[in-house]
Amino acid sequence: MKKSILFLALFSICINVFATETKLMVRAKAKDAKFVGSSIGGAYVIVRNSLNGQILAEGKTTGSTGNTGLIMKSAHERFTLLSDEKTAGFLAVIDIDEPTYVNVEVVSPVNKKNAQVKASTQLWLIPGKDILGDGVVVEIPGFVIDILTPNTHQYIALESVVKTGVKIEANIVMMCGCPIEKEGIWDSNQMEVKALIQKDGKNMGEITLTNPKQNTFDGQLEIKETGYYQITVYAYNATTGNTGVDKINFVVRD
CATH class of the missing domain: 2.60.40.10 (Immunoglobulins)
Structure with missing residues (x-):
């Protein structure tokens, strides 16, 4: 019994040692408008392991709705960033030890239940390969x-x-x-x-x-x-x- 407990403890330590911190920025963007942020209560984000449903990270988008001129009035070329450090988003910090296929679920706006939209997408996370900048942008219609x-x-x-x-x-x-x-x-x-x-x-x-x-x-x-x-x-x-x-x-x- 003691050996089994010791083995499990060592196994857990090994997993943590080899797991790599990986960052994923998730943003909710209103259709034909700007980002969902603190001014309307934010969007709620859940990142799950698509294989077993385990929640890897969750939280609300916070920050501003973004730069109106840039988002709504400017022509956008490839690689144009629509966000900056003040723009609303949720930064998921996830420890993984192998490429992991995840579901990104967004409920928005979280505080307006009569208008809430549940939107989602999927992607691979690679250990140590951060997805930042605009990150994953999920569109919220309505x-x-x-x-x-x-x-x-x-x-x-x-x-x-x-x-x-x-x-x-x-x-x-x-x-x-x-x-x-x-x-x-x-x-x-x-x-x-x-x-x-x-x-x-x-x-x-x-x-x-x-x-x-x-x-x-x-x-x-x-x-x-x-x-x-x-x-x-x-x-x-x-x-x-x-x-x-x-x-x-x-x-x-x-």
């Missing part, structure tokens, strides 16, 4: 949409809205938190934003939402009857193929 009004499960008296209607207001940003506004870098004029309306499970039509100020989209819903209402707000950019959705339910009563 928009972060939060319906602000009406709010979830709100009860509204019919008499209070039968003349004025109910205001629909949503906050919409890129997946990195980058702002959307008319004539901006992320131009709301290029985006279709609508609210789909249901009452008691039946479709009632749609309302186009306008963008009066940065990140804010709104419209007015006419209400004539009591019932259970559902609002689905979607954003769609035909040029990039980006889409996003949020839903809420509310009640109109006597």
